[in-house]
Amino acid sequence: MHRRRGCTRGGEQDGGLVNLKAFFVATLSSALDLGIAVPEDVIRHVTPDVLAAHLPRPLWARLLTACVGAPRVDAQLVVETIGVPNLCEHVPAQIIWNCIQELGQRSLAGVVMAAPAAVPSSRPHTMPTSSVSRPIPLATPPPPPAAEPRAAAHPPAAVGPSIPLPGAAGDAEVDGSGRPRMQPSQRFRPSSTGIGRLATPPSNARRPQAQATPSATPTVGDAAPAAPRVKRGQTEADFDLETYVGGKDDWKNALAVEDEQLVDWSATDETVTNGDEIGRKR
Amino acid sequence: MSNDQRQAWFARVMESGLENDIFAPSDVLAHATPDVLASHLPPELLSKVLSASLAAGSMTPERVLETVTPDLLAKHLPHEVLWQCIAAAAARAGVNKTVGS
Numbered sequence: 001m002h003r004r005r006g007c008t009r010g011g012e013q014d015g016g017l018v019n020l021k022a023f024f025v026a027t028l029s030s031a032l033d034l035g036i037a038v039p040e041d042v043i044r045h046v047t048p049d050v051l052a053a054h055l056p057r058p059l060w061a062r063l064l065t066a067c068v069g070a071p072r073v074d075a076q077l078v079v080e081t082i083g084v085p086n087l088c089e090h091v092p093a094q095i096i097w098n099c100i101q102e103l104g105q106r107s108l109a110g111v112v113m114a115a116p117a118a119v120p121s122s123r124p125h126t127m128p129t130s131s132v133s134r135p136i137p138l139a140t141p142p143p144p145p146a147a148e149p150r151a152a153a154h155p156p157a158a159v160g161p162s163i164p165l166p167g168a169a170g171d172a173e174v175d176g177s178g179r180p181r182m183q184p185s186q187r188f189r190p191s192s193t194g195i196g197r198l199a200t201p202p203s204n205a206r207r208p209q210a211q212a213t214p215s216a217t218p219t220v221g222d223a224a225p226a227a228p229r230v231k232r233g234q235t236e237a238d239f240d241l242e243t244y245v246g247g248k249d250d251w252k253n254a255l256a257v258e259d260e261q262l263v264d265w266s267a268t269d270e271t272v273t274n275g276d277e278i279g280r281k282r
Numbered sequence: 283m284s285n286d287q288r289q290a291w292f293a294r295v296m297e298s299g300l301e302n303d304i305f306a307p308s309d310v311l312a313h314a315t316p317d318v319l320a321s322h323l324p325p326e327l328l329s330k331v332l333s334a335s336l337a338a339g340s341m342t343p344e345r346v347l348e349t350v351t352p353d354l355l356a357k358h359l360p361h362e363v364l365w366q367c368i369a370a371a372a373a374r375a376g377v378n379k380t381v382g383s
Contacts (some may be wrong), residue, residue, distance in 0.1 A: 074318065101378065108365055
């Protein structure tokens with residue numbers, strides 16, 4: 001006992017162990033980097049009890065912080081969080097050496113010696129675990145990217161609502177196939193708002209009737225004549241309105257008067273005369 | 283683990299052991315004896331060792347390891363031999379009570 005203590009402690013105090021720790025760090029780090037060892041190999045020797053006994057509290061705090069925030073706690077997280085230099089610094093050299101010795105014997109067993117019974121079992125056991133443990137931290141990042149596209153998916157949805165606005169405009173256009181006629185007809189209406197009493201009920205009835213008449217009138221006025229025929233159509237529509245509404249003769253008379261008034265507003269005699277003639281002809 | 287990884291690791295361990303004075307070149311040659319070197323080093327490397335020694339007028343363990351670097355040791359010598367060297371050094375440091383046989 002005494003000798004052992006003298007030997008080991010003497011070795012530690014010699015400063016020889018300072019180099020020994022650096023040697024351990026290089027050996028363990030390279031083993032982990034080269035895939036000779038996996039973090040599980042380290043934790044098998046540097047157990048939680050060992051860490052509890054030898055790891056300083058600040059390092060424990062760091063380890064606990066990392067474990068709390070990690071999606072999964074495994075040997076890799078522990079080893080990476082503490083760091084090989086800290087492990088070799090605080091964990092007794094004998095334990096670190098036991099770990100390195102296992103790695104060395106296992107490595108030799110793979111090359112030269114016949115593998116001990118326990119060795120091959122540890123290899124396949126550790127290898128898959130390493131493969132499992134490594135991807136995991138890598139797998140955690142993907143979720144955020146998955147969230148990004150979702151976030152990106154929202155903007156289009158937000159854009160979508162803006163689309164309906166043009167869509168509504170499109171609806172207006174669709175309706176507008178009849179509406180351009182209606183807008184000018186609105187010009188009449190205010191003028192004929194004197195007739196406005198009729199405006200509301202007939203307005204609903206006007207559109208279908210106005211469409212019905214153009215279909216009969218054929219598509220002649222569909223494309224080009226839209227603007228000019230607006231006037232004609234307006235007169236026609238008004239005339240239809242008269243007919244529709246005008247089951248009553250009074251309204252026909254009233255409409256005829258309004259056309260004359262329209263002639264006054266446009267200040268064009270031709271339209272007035274044409275509108276009257278057309279309207280009356282049709 | 284592949285042989286390349288194992289070889290790289292032994293090379294790194296030998297390099298670190300020499301850098302950190304865990305063992306000295308003489309300790310290495312205590313295990314990597316002339317017989318072992320002669321049996322495993324390729325002819326051109328043996329030639330280099332001899333040439334360097336002839337040029338210097340002596341053949342010391344340090345000079346041998348200047349030519350036969352840790353990488354070459356790990357590449358040509360049986361890893362068992364290197365491990366015996368490492369384990370013996372660990373035993374001297376007091377961390378390994380059972381020197382690997």
